[in-house]
Amino acid sequence: MLLRYRFRLYPTGPQRAALARSFGCARVVYNDAVAARKRAHADGKPYPTTAALSKALITEAKRTPERAWLAEVSAVVLQQALADADRAWQNFFDSLSGQRAGPRMSPPRFKRRSNTQSIRFTRNARFRVLGSGKLRVPKIGDVKVAWSRELPSEPTSVTVVKTATGKYYASFVVALDGEATLPPVEDxxxxxxxxxxxxxxxxxxxxxxxxxxxxxxxxxxxxxxxxxxxxxxxxxxxxxxxxxxxxxxxxxxxxxxxxxxxxxxxxxxxxxxxxxxxxxxxxxxxxxxxxxxxxxxxxxxxxxxxxxxxxxxxxxxxxxxxxxxxxxxxxxxxxxxxxxxxxxxxxxxxxxxxxxxxxxxxxxxxxxxxxxxxxxxxxxxxNASGGQVRPGTPGIARNTRPAGRNEEPTRTLTTVS
Ligand SMILES: [Zn+2]
Known part of the structure; x- marks a missing residue:
């Protein structure tokens, strides 16, 4: 089971500037990916693969003067932005083909600067919670965290979020086994x-x-x-x-x-x-x-x-x-x-x-x-993952849990704050 833990972050001035750069780069890569697939569709061409987009929009783009600044931020952030664009398309197609429950979705839209912004670091980005309690974010620095509770285990990823009101949060994903975590009681x-x-x-x-x-x-x-x-x-x-x-x-x-x-x-x-x-x-x-x-x-x-x-x-x-x-x-x-x-x-x-x-x-x-x-x-x-089980068909997970605040929906997440 995956749980999401969210804590307020207090970046310094220079860290805020570095975060703004990372948010901007992630947004550009995301928007470029959305545009590339729209273009392919309009031209009647097959959808470019993620690998092809990664090469064109990240690796090669960094060598052009217009996109050279992409090299200033963590490569993982850019890859994750591509993954987000991928998932947005996939959700759209699934909703078209009826594989995804709920109302029809519109195709992915371009992201704007004024909305909630986020960047995600996976474990291979080597983010780290330091002994001092600060969060080491690649290419950003050691950021102060307001810990309101302990993380139960090593997080698998962290998303740094800036809300529309200008507040910063770190949202950690932690994998847990679904064992009972509370002692049994009578009532x-x-x-x-x-x-x-x-x-x-x-x-x-x-x-x-x-x-x-x-x-x-x-x-x-x-x-x-x-x-x-x-x-x-x-x-x-x-x-x-x-x-x-x-x-x-x-x-x-x-x-x-x-x-x-x-x-x-x-x-x-x-x-x-x-x-x-x-x-x-x-x-x-x-x-x-x-x-x-x-x-x-x-x-x-x-x-x-x-x-x-x-x-x-x-x-x-x-x-x-x-x-x-x-x-x-x-x-x-x-x-x-x-x-x-x-x-x-x-x-x-x-x-x-x-x-x-x-x-x-x-x-x-x-x-x-x-x-x-x-x-x-x-x-x-x-059931243990929080999904609902239909009466008479034990073990078949049905509904999925909504994701946490300010997060794009992720299928297996439960929010803990
Ligand atoms: Zn009575």
Whole structure:
């Protein structure tokens, strides 16, 4: 299993200048590769191979006055830029031929200076974490890293990223075997995802919606409104655009940190974790823009699934049609609040005399149903690589995990921050 670890970097002035050169060179090679293949296509010629492109766009280009500066940066960075262009084409072709799931993709586009920039160093580029804690980056120097946690083993590659807001990150890929990394525990939990509260656990714990969701949402709306009023191409518009990007980044960081904390606690404390399928929630809420809260719910269950898998825990989603809210957890009769009005009922009394908090009762039902499904082999459980396994066909990985922030999608990566 491959994991991605991301840390903030603090390059010095000269290092930033060297990075800018490397970003620029990688972008040029990438764009040249995209252009070369577009040209071949337009001329009705076969697609040039990566080896041919490497020779023409790197080795030979370095000898021309227009591209001589390519020699100033690490050759690995340029090769990796070619590999990225290759993968972008491959993804495009796979999506055309139906081999790749999801919507049709457009052919690779040219990269621009104003977007997120990145360069990747593989192990043969001889990047190194020094005893001092600095990261030695070829042709850049020894860069200061803010280590927020330890790398579990030697990384196989590092991507240096500069965001649209001007921050630098190192994103390490580390290979791990899929063994359980947490000691086994006794408890299991069912989780009801809420509107009023973020989540209610069957043990009675309530995870409240953090206040910063609403606060940052207001901030974003305001920044976007300001941006929409600025004239195209004006300096003020550029400033407003940067502000929107900053708020987005703030939301991403706070939300990710918060979700990671909640997920880590739940996985540490529970051997079995069962949640309801979220597609039902979407229906209950109706259409409209996705709030931070809604987006966070999906992220929360995704990360629970992958973290549970890494820790060797059982994780399953309960069928979307399972009536978790209406079932009485005490007697098993369908007696609870129904439909849209049911969303407003906080507490209800069953015919059997049991008094229920609606969400807690639902969480207990989700726990029981999740256990039943897993025992019966009906659950969509998660395998060690974090991919989903279809019920009844154990061992066949289906979905792939999304890649980390600011990264192009990579099939087997899980983000750890
Ligand atoms: Zn009852």
């Amino acid at each position: 299991e939990t069912g989780i009801d995802l809420g509107l009023k509260d973020f989540a209610v656990l069957s043990g009675g714990k309530v995870i409240e919606n953090p206040r910063f969701f609403r606060r940052l949402e207001r901030k974003l709306t305001k920044a976007q409104r300001v941006l929409s009023r600025k004239q195209r191409g004006s300096a003020n518009r550029e400033k407003a655009r940067a502000r929107v990007a900053r708020v987005h980044e703030q939301i991403r960081h706070r939300r990710d940190d918060w979700i990671n904390q909640q997920v880590a606690t739940i996985v540490a404390e529970n051997q079995g974790i069962y949640v309801e399928d979220l597609s039902v929630r979407g229906l209950a809420r109706g259409r409209g823009a996705k709030s931070i809260h809604d987006a966070a719910l999906g992220m929360f269950t995704d990360r629970l699934a992958s973290k549970a898998a890494r820790a060797g825990r059982t994780f399953a989603k309960v069928d979307r049609y399972f009536p978790s809210t209406q079932l009485c957890a005490a007697c098993g009769v369908l007696a609870g609040p129904k439909g849209r009005e049911g969303l407003r009922v906080r507490e209800w009394v069953c015919r059997c005399g049991a008094v229920h908090d609606r969400d807690l009762n639902a969480a207990v039902n989700i726990l029981e149903e999740g256990r039943r499904m897993v025992a019966a082999g009906q659950a969509e459980t998660v």
